[in-house]
Amino acid sequence: KIAVFVSGNGTNLQALIDAVSRGEIKAGISLVVSNNKDAFALTRARNAGIESFVLSHKGFEIRSDYDREIMKELEKRDIGLVVLAGFMRLLSPEFIKKYQNRILNIHPSVLPSFKGTHAIKDAFESGAKETGVTVHFVDEELDHGPIVLQETVRIEKNDTLEKLEEKIHAVEHKLYPMAVRLFVEGKL
Numbered sequence: 001k002i003a004v005f006v007s008g009n010g011t012n013l014q015a016l017i018d019a020v021s022r023g024e025i026k027a028g029i030s031l032v033v034s035n036n037k038d039a040f041a042l043t044r045a046r047n048a049g050i051e052s053f054v055l056s057h058k059g060f061e062i063r064s065d066y067d068r069e070i071m072k073e074l075e076k077r078d079i080g081l082v083v084l085a086g087f088m089r090l091l092s093p094e095f096i097k098k099y100q101n102r103i104l105n106i107h108p109s110v111l112p113s114f115k116g117t118h119a120i121k122d123a124f125e126s127g128a129k130e131t132g133v134t135v136h137f138v139d140e141e142l143d144h145g146p147i148v149l150q151e152t153v154r155i156e157k158n159d160t161l162e163k164l165e166e167k168i169h170a171v172e173h174k175l176y177p178m179a180v181r182l183f184v185e186g187k188l
């Protein structure tokens, strides 16, 4: 059973929902977790008939208190894999320990290059000739942990930032379902 964590648009969530419904991933998405009640990802979950749990982090002074509320929901549903898909929150050491080797993240760069929130823009502005996408297991460091899949994307001379974003997202939507599938099949 999979839980997907989101904060925004949820195009990666959609790619996973579609891969499950095509039968490519032999597991169910049982829960979508969001810290943002306005995330469009929640509409995608609703349209797919997936339950969601929304909890704002505002009002929680201690990160692990917030995470503990989420962990309760995961336990209730016997979640075996946590998939971070644009979830704009760091997880506490307690959470990471509990789900060690069972949390995946997708990041829009070839890690360890261009960590952080503005990875695509940073790569675009750096003059690098290529960037890409990484799926990795999550450890206690930001955008860090054992790498599962990586694919590079060329930054062409006439690419705009928007064009590059489009190319990166297209790779994400292919790579993430592939990684989740490998996990579910016990191949990681």
Ligand code: GRF
Binding pocket: 007, 008, 009, 010, 011, 012, 013, 041, 085, 086, 087, 106, 107, 108, 172
């Ligand atoms: C993606 O670019 C992902 O790599 C990053 O956050 C973005 C989420 O996009 N971690 P979406 O909400 O899945 O459309």
